[in-house]
Amino acid sequence: MKSPAPAQARIYEAAVRLFADRGTTHASVTELAQAAGLARGTIYNNVENPDSLFDEVAAALGDEMHARILQSFRATDDPALRLTRGMRFFVRRAHEEPHWGRFIVRFAFTASTMRSLLAGPPARDLRDGVAAGRYRIRPEQAPSVLAFVGSTTLAAMWLVLNGEKTWREAGSDAAELTLCAIGVAPEEARALASTDLPPLPEPADASLVDDA
Secondary structure: OOOOOOHHHHHHHHHHHHHHHHHOOOOOOHHHHHHHHHHHHHHHHHOOOOHHHHHHHHHHHHHHHHHHHHHHHHOOOOOHHHHHHHHHHHHHHHHHHHHHHHHHHHHHHOOOHHHHHOOHHHHHHHHHHOOOOOOOOOOHHHHHHHHHHHHHHHHHHHHHOOOOOHHHHHHHHHHHHHHHHHOOOOHHHHHHOOOOOOOOOOOOHHHHHHHO
């Protein structure tokens, strides 16, 4: 999937704000036009079916975040470091883009198209970590661990969005506790979770998610 055209990107951004603020998965064409600052005709020209816009936007968000995280991992081989950085990227982005963060927190576990958002790179890094002996979990526990990673990341994002913790505190705590839970030594878990977090690469070709 390529990056959306400028008008479509504005519609997606407006939809994210509306969905996140209202906790709903539907917005009328008039509401979208007003929120995006576009004419109704532009909405119809860029959205094939307004009734399926939520699924379309959710899938686009997932593809984009997967691709950006994978780009950031090109020089990082350690699956434990990749896992911690992936979690912290989500938490930091919730701080930088609150509407994006609220959308993820509200809908990550309630829409099938959002479940892949936290199951792509983390699933691969979990498999790699088990194969490398970095984690002490049984293979059949992988789905439970992925649910734990996703839930912990979402909880950290919630803490940031509600002003309970800074993104650095919440992200590092979530990553450290996760690594400890899956068998990484506490001292190493703390060190990995507190390393400097590089910038999240700008959006590129979302087909990179096929590498997950």
